[in-house]
Amino acid sequence: MLVAAAVCPCPPLLVPEVAAGAAPELDAARAACTDALGVLAAARPDRLVVVGPAERSGRGVFPEGSRGSFRGFGVDLDVRLGGAVDGGGNGDAGPGGEGNGDGSGDAERELPASLAVAAWLLERVGWADAPIEGLGVGEPLEPERCIQTGRDIAGRAERVALLVMGDASACRTLKAPGYLDERAAPFDAEVARALGAADVAALRALDTELAYALKASGRSCWQVLAGAAEGAGLGGSLLYEDAPYGVGYVVATWS
Numbered sequence: 001m002l003v004a005a006a007v008c009p010c011p012p013l014l015v016p017e018v019a020a021g022a023a024p025e026l027d028a029a030r031a032a033c034t035d036a037l038g039v040l041a042a043a044r045p046d047r048l049v050v051v052g053p054a055e056r057s058g059r060g061v062f063p064e065g066s067r068g069s070f071r072g073f074g075v076d077l078d079v080r081l082g083g084a085v086d087g088g089g090n091g092d093a094g095p096g097g098e099g100n101g102d103g104s105g106d107a108e109r110e111l112p113a114s115l116a117v118a119a120w121l122l123e124r125v126g127w128a129d130a131p132i133e134g135l136g137v138g139e140p141l142e143p144e145r146c147i148q149t150g151r152d153i154a155g156r157a158e159r160v161a162l163l164v165m166g167d168a169s170a171c172r173t174l175k176a177p178g179y180l181d182e183r184a185a186p187f188d189a190e191v192a193r194a195l196g197a198a199d200v201a202a203l204r205a206l207d208t209e210l211a212y213a214l215k216a217s218g219r220s221c222w223q224v225l226a227g228a229a230e231g232a233g234l235g236g237s238l239l240y241e242d243a244p245y246g247v248g249y250v251v252a253t254w255s
Contacts, residue, residue: 008165150227166218176246196238
């Protein structure tokens with residue numbers, strides 16, 4: 001059963017070494033993420049599942065100990081998702097009972113950028129409160145499959161916590177990665193409201209095509225959260241909302 005969730009943005013710029021001289025601009029976001037992880041620890045979960053967007057379709061399981069890096073962003077920095085791989089770790093029994101969408105596991109596969117950012121956040125707070133596993137969710141994954149994935153995750157332990165990574169629209173300003181789209185600000189406002197209010201129904205109802213058009217990477221992961229939270233009766237709190245660089249970033253907690 002889901003007992004707590006934290007929602008965080010996943011830009012590599014959260015990592016100060018990647019942001020370099022611009023690092024202070026996201027200090028407030030980093031602080032909010034730290035507070036959100038504190039809510040997860042306080043829930044005393046039996047298992048932490050980290051969910052983040054991935055470029056590939058379907059779902060990819062990343063066992064504890066999976067490695068990632070920020071070399072693709074010009075920084076010689078490696079991260080690891082929790083402790084060492086436990087020997088088996090082929091991913092077949094991961095969240096939702098699937099591997100990476102083609103029947104194989106991801107024990108040797110490098111973490112996608114979103115999960116690498118999550119691993120960095122968890123290392124930063126010294127997470128040691130529960131075993132960790134990662135799940136990369138393809139951004140095009142259909143809403144019903146996302147929701148069922150969440151249900152499966154919630155049933156994997158008596159006390160499950162979720163760390164949900166993902167960004168809102170990338171179209172808030174003229175200099176944004178997706179240029180300016182007038183639909184972006186209202187979309188982000190509704191996302192922030194739904195995440196801050198733990199509004200499962202609103203997350204289920206997110207417009208998939210609009211989210212794609214606005215380059216919102218978090219849609220599929222937020223709908224995984226919606227599925228996991230069904231019947232859990234959790235309340236939400238919005239810790240941070242802003243759009244630096246024209247991209248919507250939201251930090252929220254459910255508990």
